[in-house]
Structures are given as structure tokens and as C-alpha cells.
Amino acid sequence: MRLTEKEVVTILRQHGYKLTWQRRVVIRTVVSTQDHHTPTAIYEKVHQDYPNIGLVTIYRTLEILARLNLICELHAGGSCHSYTIAAPGHHHHLICSNCGRVVDFTGCELEELQQSLSKETGFRIDGHLLEFIGLCQTCQKETITK
Amino acid sequence: MRLTEKEVVTILRQHGYKLTWQRRVVIRTVVSTQDHHTPTAIYEKVHQDYPNIGLVTIYRTLEILARLNLICELHAGGSCHSYTIAAPGHHHHLICSNCGRVVDFTGCELEELQQSLSKETGFRIDGHLLEFIGLCQTCQKETITK
DNA sequence: TATGTAAATGATAAATTATTTCACTTAGAA
DNA sequence: TTCTAAGTGAAATAATTTATCATTTACATA
Ligand SMILES: [Mn+2]
Ligand SMILES: [Mn+2]
Ligand SMILES: [Zn+2]
Ligand SMILES: [Zn+2]
Numbered sequence: 001m002r003l004t005e006k007e008v009v010t011i012l013r014q015h016g017y018k019l020t021w022q023r024r025v026v027i028r029t030v031v032s033t034q035d036h037h038t039p040t041a042i043y044e045k046v047h048q049d050y051p052n053i054g055l056v057t058i059y060r061t062l063e064i065l066a067r068l069n070l071i072c073e074l075h076a077g078g079s080c081h082s083y084t085i086a087a088p089g090h091h092h093h094l095i096c097s098n099c100g101r102v103v104d105f106t107g108c109e110l111e112e113l114q115q116s117l118s119k120e121t122g123f124r125i126d127g128h129l130l131e132f133i134g135l136c137q138t139c140q141k142e143t144i145t146k
Numbered sequence: 147m148r149l150t151e152k153e154v155v156t157i158l159r160q161h162g163y164k165l166t167w168q169r170r171v172v173i174r175t176v177v178s179t180q181d182h183h184t185p186t187a188i189y190e191k192v193h194q195d196y197p198n199i200g201l202v203t204i205y206r207t208l209e210i211l212a213r214l215n216l217i218c219e220l221h222a223g224g225s226c227h228s229y230t231i232a233a234p235g236h237h238h239h240l241i242c243s244n245c246g247r248v249v250d251f252t253g254c255e256l257e258e259l260q261q262s263l264s265k266e267t268g269f270r271i272d273g274h275l276l277e278f279i280g281l282c283q284t285c286q287k288e289t290i291t292k
Numbered sequence: 293t294a295t296g297t298a299a300a301t302g303a304t305a306a307a308t309t310a311t312t313t314c315a316c317t318t319a320g321a322a
Numbered sequence: 323t324t325c326t327a328a329g330t331g332a333a334a335t336a337a338t339t340t341a342t343c344a345t346t347t348a349c350a351t352a
Contacts, residue, residue: 035246075221084182100181125280134271
């Protein structure tokens with residue numbers, strides 16, 4: 001079950017953030033759709049009803065909501081522009097969040113999950129995105145010494 | 147095993163693309179590191195040795211290499227700005243590539259894989275990114291009628 | 293309910309990032 | 323060597339994101 005407007009508002013205030021009408025409107029917009037949207041898209045939607053709202057406020061609000069895990073950042077289908085050399089065949093990546101090192105791996109074994117998801121939702125699933133994120137050995141040591 | 151410069155070059159030419167020195171330099175740069183890089187980062191790296199190369203060429207070359215699956219686009223740790231409302235607890239997303247509809251799901255069961263990966267690589271793994279991409283029922287029908 | 297204050301907003305500017313255009317250059321086939 | 327389609331880079335433009343700061347506002351407190 002997804003978070004409701006009320007739940008989001010409550011958590012936001014529990015963390016000491018003020019509830020401005022601008023924030024409420026952004027929250028309402030995000031909650032009231034099953035789609036995902038970019039800051040610009042949300043801005044344009046909101047801007048129709050509230051022409052005075054600023055794009056910066058959208059950015060700031062989304063940043064807060066994301067930090068509090070009240071909204072999720074999506075990747076697949078978007079256009080991230082960070083590249084690494086490929087390996088042949090189906091594989092995925094383990095990435096060091098500190099130095100950017102990338103390790104390839106195979107054997108994701110997601111076919112079963114994909115099948116059941118497809119059955120439950122009626123989606124025709126074309127692919128998946130899987131990445132692990134962490135700290136490589138080198139960066140772990142560095143973190144300790146610091 | 148990752149692709150080598152030679153392999154990338156061969157496949158590039160097999161697809162009818164000319165091998166310019168600019169393209170070779172970009173390929174060499176991407177191949178010669180285990181990290182991932184943005185177009186700007188690659189540009190700055192290449193630009194040191196070849197001040198005449200244009201940033202546009204970097205973009206164009208990366209786009210081609212990505213389309214041919216010779217390089218991989220990474221997401222975790224990057225900053226994609228497309229959001230959807232969250233659900234409580236650990237969950238992931240199934241996304242329609244046509245209309246953007248998002249369906250949440252749980253039960254990724256990646257702990258085992260994460261364990262073995264951590265053991266093999268020495269990484270301390272902090273999290274994972276998992277998304278399925280496909281077509282929702284509605285968009286499947288639309289595709290058929292068209 | 294009125295007041296005070298820190299937090300938040302939005303106008304503006306600036307910085308990044310990405311795309312388009314087009315005259316010139318070049319890889320590679322013939 | 324010649325020819326030509328493909329590719330390049332300079333420049334302009336567009337799009338996205340961040341920074342600054344005077345003004346406004348939420349809300350705790352009196
Ligand atoms: Mn991404
Ligand atoms: Mn998971
Ligand atoms: Zn590292
Ligand atoms: Zn759809």
C-alpha cells in the first residue's frame with residue numbers, strides 16, 4: 001500500500017518541517033497518480049492550478065521527500081549518463097559508492113520473480129535493472145583510517 | 147570478462163560506423179578503467195591529451211556505444227530525477243516504459259546473492275537497486291491496435 | 293488571539309548539462 | 323588517388339539544476 005497524503009504530511013511534520021501549502025500541493029500531486037514524474041513535470045502540473053509556485057520549491061520539496069523516503073527515485077527508462085565498459089551477455093553491476101569502481105556479475109536469477117510479477121500484474125516484462133551498491137575493499141580501509 | 151578495445155572497435159565497424167581517432171580515444175578511455183564516468187568526466191580526461199576533441203563527439207560516441215551494448219549505463223549512486231510516491235518498507239518497482247505507470251512489489255529475495263557477492267568481491271554491500279520494466283496491460287492493447 | 297522568529301518561498305542569476313545546426317574534414321570504399 | 327557519405331567541432335540554443343537573497347509565512351509561545 002502506498003503512502004497517503006495524510007501519512008506523508010504527518011511524517012514531514014514529525015521531522016520538523018513546516019507544512020506550507022506549496023508542499024502540500026506537491027505531495028498531493030505525487031500521491032494522486034500511479035505514474036512517476038520529473039521535477040519539471042510536477043511543476044507544470046502544479047503550475048496550472050497554482051501559477052505562483054516556483055520551480056525551485058518543487059526541487060526543494062522533492063529533495064526532502066526523497067531523503068525521508070516518502071517518495072522513491074526511479075531509474076529504468078530514465079536517462080542516466082554514467083557509463084562503464086560492457087561485458088558480453090547478461091550481467092549486472094556492483095558499484096562502489098565512494099570510488100566508482102564497478103564489478104560485473106552474472107546469475108541474477110530473476111526469471112521466477114519476473115514470471116510471477118507478470119502473472120499478477122498483467123505486465124509484459126521486457127527487462128530488469130539490478131545493481132548492488134556498497135564500498136570496495138580499498139574504500140572500506142580508507143574509511144576506517146579516517 | 148569485459149570487452150577489450152579491439153573487440154569494441156571490431157563490433158563498431160561491423161555495424162558500419164567509421165573508426166575515427168576520436169572514437170578510438172573515447173573507447174580506450176572507457177576500456178582502461180574499472181570506474182564509471184559521465185560524458186563530462188570522459189571529456190575532461192580525453193581533453194588533456196587531445197585538446198581538439200569536442201564534447202559533442204563524446205556524447206555522440208557514447209550514445210552509439212550504448213546502443214550497441216558496448217558500454218553499460220549505470221544508475222545507482224547517480225541522480226535520476228524521476229519520482230513516485232513511496233510505500234512502507236523494502237520494496238521495488240515495476241514500470242511501464244510507455245505510460246510510466248508504477249507498480250510496487252516486495253519479495254526481491256536478493257540477500258543470498260548479496261552475501262555471495264560480498265564474499266567473492268570483498269565489498270561491503272549497503273543496498274541494491276532493482277526495477278522491472280515492461281508494458282502494462284493498457285499499453286499492450288494500444289500497441290496491438292496501432 | 294497576537295507576536296516573534298526561524299524556516300521557507302520565489303525572483304533572479306548563474307552554473308551545468310544536453311541538443312541542434314551547419315560548414316568543414318576525414319575514413320574508407322572504389 | 324579520388325570520391326563521398328559519414329563524422330567532427332564551433333557556436334548557438336535549450337534544458338536542467340543550483341545558488342543567492344530580500345520577502346513572506348508557519349507555527350511555537352506568550
Ligand atoms: Mn538512473
Ligand atoms: Mn529489494
Ligand atoms: Zn571504492
Ligand atoms: Zn503503460
